[in-house]
Amino acid sequence: MGVIVVTGIPGVGKTTVMKKAAEGMDIQFVTFGTVMVDIAQELGLVEDRDEMRKLTLEQQKELQIKSAEKVAEMENVILDTHCTVKTPKGYMPGLPEWVIKKLNPTAIVVVEASPTEIYNRRAKDATRNRDPDSKEEIEEHQQINRAAAMSYATLSGATVKIVFNHDGALDEAVKQAKPVLN
Ligand code: ATP
Ligand code: AMP
Ligand code: MG
Numbered sequence: 001m002g003v004i005v006v007t008g009i010p011g012v013g014k015t016t017v018m019k020k021a022a023e024g025m026d027i028q029f030v031t032f033g034t035v036m037v038d039i040a041q042e043l044g045l046v047e048d049r050d051e052m053r054k055l056t057l058e059q060q061k062e063l064q065i066k067s068a069e070k071v072a073e074m075e076n077v078i079l080d081t082h083c084t085v086k087t088p089k090g091y092m093p094g095l096p097e098w099v100i101k102k103l104n105p106t107a108i109v110v111v112e113a114s115p116t117e118i119y120n121r122r123a124k125d126a127t128r129n130r131d132p133d134s135k136e137e138i139e140e141h142q143q144i145n146r147a148a149a150m151s152y153a154t155l156s157g158a159t160v161k162i163v164f165n166h167d168g169a170l171d172e173a174v175k176q177a178k179p180v181l182n
Contacts, residue, residue: 001076001181002077002104002106003071003079004078004079004106004107005095005105005109005152006018006078006081006108007082007108007109007149008112009138009142010082010130010131011121012112012165013111013113013165013170016165016170017170017173018177022181027076027077027078027181028074029078030074030080031080032071032082033052033080033082036052039066040055050129053085064096064099068099068103071102078181081094083152084145086133091144091148095148100152101156104156105152107158107160107161108153108158108159109161109163110146112164113166114166115136115142119133119134161176
């Protein structure tokens with residue numbers, strides 16, 4: 001199966017959807033942010049994952065490359081990551097050429113929901129320190145991510161599948177994602 005990438009803006013539910021879709025399957029579920037934060041903590045750069053997108057771009061890029069090298073050694077992986085990361089300097093590509101070529105995914109899943117749903121989920125989820133974006137900013141970020149996903153597809157030949165994860169419709173989202181895993 002190689003590598004399948006799952007993306008979606010923070011709080012859209014990508015971890016929830018893909019963990020459920022992969023239940024009972026012989027697939028490793030890897031969160032890129034966890035690989036990155038382990039390295040960042042070893043280097044003493046951050047205490048938690050939500051601090052990383054505020055590091056300098058050079059530091060983020062270094063963590064990104066080191067993490068991609070680790071993941072490239074794994075097989076049968078669902079990689080939970082981001083098409084773009086919203087930094088104070090603008091959208092940083094999550095899978096720039098030197099990363100996508102290492103990972104060489106066969107499919108890229110983009111999980112989406114409506115801006116209002118995402119806004120409310122972020123507000124309710126106290127386990128994370130997510131950015132307080134407006135609904136307009138959330139919409140812009142989703143548009144940017146669709147464009148980014150197709151550009152990664154042209155670099156890797158991966159397919160791009162949009163999966164809608166609407167409120168209370170997790171099972172429907174899982175159903176949409178499943179064919180990518182078979
Ligand atoms: P991040 O990029 O920050 O890791 P994420 O995309 O992985 O975010 P999750 O942590 O999976 O998002 O989900 C965000 C919140 O939305 C969680 O509280 C989760 O329980 C909730 N959620 C996910 N899917 C749904 C759904 N279909 N209906 C209602 N709530 C949902
Ligand atoms: P997550 O747990 O998916 O929210 O990821 C936590 C953090 O890891 C994100 O906020 C980013 O700072 C970082 N991250 C995850 N994936 C990438 C990526 N592909 N490129 C750069 N940073 C990433
Ligand atoms: Mg997540």
